[in-house]
Amino acid sequence: GIAQAVRLQDQLGNKVDLAIYERASEVGGVWRDSTWPGTAVDVPIHLYCLYSHLNPGFSSKWAGRDEVLAYWKRIVRRHRLERSFTFDTEFVSSRWDSLAQQHTVTFRNVKSDETFDVVADVLIAATGALNKPIVPHVPGKDKFKGVQWHSSRWRNDVPLEGKRIAIVGSGSSGIQVIPNICAIPGIEIMQFIRSPGYYRPKHNFEYPLWKRLLFRIPGVLRLYRWTIFYEYDKAILSRGTGTWSSDLRESSAKGIIDYMKSQAPEKYWDAIIPKYPMHCKRVAYDAGWLASLQRDNVDLTTSPIVAVDETGILTADGRHHAVDYIAWATGFEVSETGVGLNKGVYGEDGKELRETWKAHGGAFGYLGVAVPGVPNYFAVLGPNAIAMSWGYSLGANVRPPSHSLSFSVLDSTPRPRS
Template sequence: MSAPRPAPQRSSTIVCVGGGISAIALGARLKSHHNFDDLTLYERDTHLGGTWHANSYPGAACDIPTALYSFSFAQNPEWTVLHPPSGEIKAYVEKVAQDYGLVEKTTFRTEAFRAEWDDKTNRWYVWVRNLDSGDEYVHECKILFSATGLLVDPMIPQIPGQEKFEGAAMHSSRWDHSVSLEGKNVAIIGNGCTAAQIVPAIAPKVKSLTQFIRSKHWIQKAIDIEYTPKIRWFLRNVPLAQRLHRFAVFLAAEWDYRLQGASKYSAKQRAAKMKEVEAYMRSKAPARFHDLLIPDFQIGCKRRIMDPGPGYLESLNNEHVMLTDEKVVELTSNSIRTPTRDYPVDVIVYATGFQTGSFMSPMEVFGRGGESLTEHWSRLGGPGAYNCTALHGFPNFFFILGPNTATGHTSCILASENTVMYALKVAKPILDGYASTVEPKEEAEKAYVKRVQDELQKSNFSKGGCSSWYKSAKDGWNATMYPWSQVHFYYTCKFVKWKDWTTTYTRRRPVSKWLWFGALLALVGGILGYPRL
């Protein structure tokens, strides 16, 4: 039994936990489509922007074309390149937040650590803590959104002797810019997308660079386009040019969905793509590293690395850059020890990714009857949500970029916007004041989650022969990826299946003026008589 709840000190119609891109999409749509701004955002950091505020490591850039990695309602003709650096994206995201007045709606340096649903009041009660003062209080709201993102808390491997190491050590998402790398022996542990951006950025500065790789990745050539002043003028001034450009990039990205399926056609397409990418890897990387780099699993089984030229593979040709797949067994005061040797090290960078699969952690969420999110997902078999968004027994609660919303082929911002559109369609009766609760039916949630997992088990994510953070190493449950195309997700978000939802109305739902207009036309037609065809 939980302790008595303190009286709420703040209240609003909506609380959103998180202040990244998904939260900005929510706030913007509330204002533009619903003329609604009774919203509070809680953000642990000092600025909005989420991953683009947190990640400032050397070489940080977007690996999705920014015509797509931007909001549909705030398309930007001013990008300088197809895959711009993090600073350019951060400035764009902050401008959109300013334009929609979301900075003033945000309480910074504050984390939400507990949320409880109360059936008597039909309200969520959210416990928050100021990270600087330690002060805690309760916020009452009607609707609760989780926009905490998929990749938040760094994953730092536990290595014997870490406390002995006397040099600098940092995770890539917590980069310490006070640490100079000039003339230093630097070690990077990890070899995913982040490491592939850091290595070429710091290689010219360091004395030696040793990368300890844990697994292989398909590394394909990235299309590298500069948006010249003339191109930017064209996109800015010619009607529909920017929208048509975005649509063309969307179609090109969506075409890669074909690599994801279980059909013979998909297998044939993957084989052709693997041949193309392997040829690129062999042409750019030195032969001594080919066996360490080139995978033996299906392309698209886990996230691909996009390699702009000159990029990661070409940087491996530097004599002072070394790759090894030897296991790190221990740290000493000034080295990394493997089974065969000690590597002298002044700086260690952990490019080891993030803790995944927990969603909202360390925040505890309790729905109807005190059931926790953990208990709910234990009954389901693993993390999941109806239409990747909502849970039975957790009324008025919505994920943005929650379970199974990531894609292997296109921009996550599309999924964020689709989810926001869907959640606000469902929550509109509450926003309009004629309903108190909405939640998916239990059988609908179970059926949807099962269908998602069944599809994923047949897909390349499960059958491709790789291990990845997409799925649980314990039982193969994939709580990360969406098994269908983004066009499919847009369709399921655009048209709500109301039969799968339970809505508690507090008064009669007002009839749309267009329904009255249609009824009037029918009446007039009945009186005057329709012409015979």
Template structure:
């Protein structure tokens, strides 16, 4: 009896050692030995055939296109290449190199207003930052080095601009048109998954001022700086006191004869972030510091020391979320604390404090420490002008009070188009235009995707920026989420996925309700609200960066709708085989200690 059993097992083993072909039959096995009916035969009870001819762990090849090679595009490129098998990856970038905003913005004083040690990839810590607030060129070089280190350039195509993206429901693909900016030619491309990594602040714009382009002197925008122009000894007008205006003024001041600073909007300047960390380590009350060669050498040689310094800064950055929520003790104490800091820095011209202090609470507009800015305003070469600009003529600027101020150069530090509407034809299912869909205000699902746009994900889309915390952490975690979505597409034999409409509506309602309790909804003109005083908060994440980290950690698959290959939701389970069995490459390394989740022993 036992011999017969062993013989039967041997026969079964030999017959099953040959993998079935993809039409359901077994290669080399007589038809009479087939254990399952052919898909061409009628299955029992005339039910539709749902056993898909694929292994349960088989992944289908996917082409993924990323638009933009800034920070988000670099991190996305690294993670998709690392984590997604069978991927055909392409990154289109309109500029000549990586870096995005840090490649484009080259105005004097351009720097990050977040400490450099928290403005870096978690997986690529840099102990070599030369300044606490790193310059734009140093940040750009860091991200170029990261892109080179992790092999991103092999996937990137520069001076290539996506000018159209149309979803084809029959193909289940994004059909793209891409312009070669060197010769103006257009070529077509297709992809299964399309990712926008162009961010929200990439379309700079001139201010709407009558006669601006009649000016015969030098006219520049901070986002399109002419590095060849020599402004030494000139009279300069700087329009705008947002982040770029706050940085460019003190940087230009030493080299110019005079600056007219047009700053109608009142704004809060924050104290230096992590000031206590700097004081404890260096005994300094400076707003920015340059690290000595000896200090940099210690950081490079002693990783533990650098990690502690880095984590102390990160902890300080993450610890002040309560100041953004109305009515908390931290928020109520904020105005006096900020005002005292500004008063100290404006000590040479105390009258400027009344011109600058806003009526809205700190945080309604984006906060920046602005090292050196307030001190520069007290310089005798600077005139701060609160009067509205009426017009620009060939020689200068005329304000509403009739006063004309001649200048040699006008610097527009006036920001970007923050509507989030695409600048090119971008259409989803049934021809839905994203520009039309977001005409009134943009709506997303947790900032990463929107309904009617299958297999489309966004980095730093609407409601993705931060009013508090670490933006780089949010970027990384959002891209982790996207890779999980694409892995699900491959694993579950999905043709496309996109957020359900009701999930998008719930997130929109959630944002409106959440922001009503925060300082961001108070009356001030801010890009957080699309440049409006009373607009909806469409730029910010509804919570801290730590809150975003937890939100992105576990995707809610029930908030998406799906279409499956062959319209077969059962296709994920395959036909009983694994890829290793088909390839005769079975491994039992699941018994290795490092593959086993050993529970703790209770004594």
């Protein structure tokens, strides 16, 4: 949302009347909400940040949550976007009026529960993809007498010293949490994972002062950013189907597996090392998780969770794992949130967008930002819009809506020529 607002402001200035509605009480998005121990980017920070707003002052290659949140807040202040925000307000629905050529958008104040309508010429969904945590429906989960939470809403008020905690999941948050809590005195960690994956090393380092000063010389930081792009381009090439790509993929996979074996105890190799080709699912970055499996107070199990009772977790192998806390590091709902607003969005035919997509077998659109049948509606993270880097995706996807505002009405629905 911030990226789109900046783009509109830079390109159109005061020609656009910008109104930003935010469900929370302050800016920050996923970096405001995600507070688990060790929260950090899993893309190098100079690749993650906006191309138009590079920051030579980042302290390390893989910046932590506080630094990233401060970066976005600084952009808001720099562009004086605070005056455009209405906080504590969530989207309810929108309807396109073909005669007026406008959207009537209904919002709800999350504190008072009151609803109100706003008429807009253009509606842009910049809702992000990682804002709706998933907690699986496990029988008996509500009976658990301990404390449980989703990793993205970490309970920093809960003491971990001398406690047994279950970490469910081995995605980005799960593997960041464990190395950051495993040294707490008396803690015992029981991790439950569903499937193995590829985990490449995350070699973090701090930028010395001289390098941060060097980055302030015009062109230097952009050149450095392109060197990081080159590293990622090699990874993208390994996703191809040709002989050269296959060889590169096999070589990369072997290097990752060798790294994983060098870090994790042999007793867990079958559990964490995949038998499927690399890139079948996202390759994650390991910042100490594999090495933490060497600790006596960290246990790993792959037996599926079948139930939760008052005191712990039951797995398919018949074992009962008594724990004080359960942290569900089980990801986010992205099938809907990852393609912008679609629930409650009604197009020119009166149909809800998500129902239109269901009728066609899935989400589709134009250039990843526009969707057919809903004129003057754009999604920053629309269908098939995510590239290798979040920062690059955001920078690219906020451009089409800005350019399109030179037209009075824009609709991406294919129509036969007369």
